Amino acid sequence: MQTLTISKPDDFHLHLRDGAAMANIINYSAAQFSRAIVMPNLNPPITTVDMAMSYYNRILNSVNKKYNFEPLMTLYLTDNTRPSEIDIVVQTEPIKALKYYPVGTTTNSDYGVTDIKKVYLVLESMMKNQLPLLIHGEVSDTDVNVFDREKVFIEKVLSPLVDDFCELKIVFEHISTKAAVDFVLNANSNIAATITPQHILLNRDDLFNESFQPHNYCLPVLKEEHDRLAVLGAATSGNPKFFLGTDSAPHGRTKKESGCGCAGIFSAYNALGDYAEIFEKQNKLDKLEPFTSFHGADFYGLKRNDEKITLTKKEKKIPEELPFDNDKLVPFRAGGNCAWQAKR
């Protein structure tokens, strides 16, 4: 049986939710990842250092003690975030970044930034302190086609932002288009991107296989095949600007299968297996460890993990559903098989 032992990876984009739902899912991540950048889009969002630290403690309390899992916290940027909050963030070890949701773009983005110019003083302070800005890179304008929202964001918001703050560290999250890949490749070394397994494995046709597939619905929405191939190429290229971020975003089955289904794919269940399968198919297994375990840590200025994990080429059946608070959770690739899995 083929095995591969690598430094234990980090997940640089993860939604853990809270309470009983978090307790149901967190150990799938803790088993596979040493650390995770935890998204702040709870309701209400995590907008202050105090809120982030109390969320940090709730996370640690729900992790199985056999794992050395370290949550890396983020604050939710709003029009009202004060530059003085950044001074406290910088002194608070567990908080590593701020997340910018343009208002109205995704789950719990109602408190998001209405105009990036409103937070320029905050960005100034972040840049001085080398604190990364994590970006949900889509516009919410209803006159922009949903499949073009990432591309238009690059043109209207991201390019000018990078020109104005060329030393600001930016992570363009869950990139989904060739336009985003090209932008990151051509940008300076302060710009990096996370890549999810779902944006590598699926294209927009996978939303409509025979019938509508709500469990493949996420934001940014899946794009065309040429976009998928560009994202796949970036992930497996060995370029340090690209690193692992699952954007695993659990929603209960009833919320996904309702008349206005929530966006989000629970990809944490066998994420490392998914990435290993992807890299092996491309004959790029030698590039897996840098993508999963080095590039992100290096970008964030974190020490690479000492702990190791072994991946096995052994077919893993993905369950149809998992427990999730008082509902059920349908994992990514439910009912299917993945060729690889991490040893648990």
Ligand code: DOR
């Ligand atoms: O599909 C998504 N789900 N995209 C996001 O940006 C947010 C996430 C969530 O929190 O459910």
Ligand code: ZN
């Ligand atoms: Zn996300």
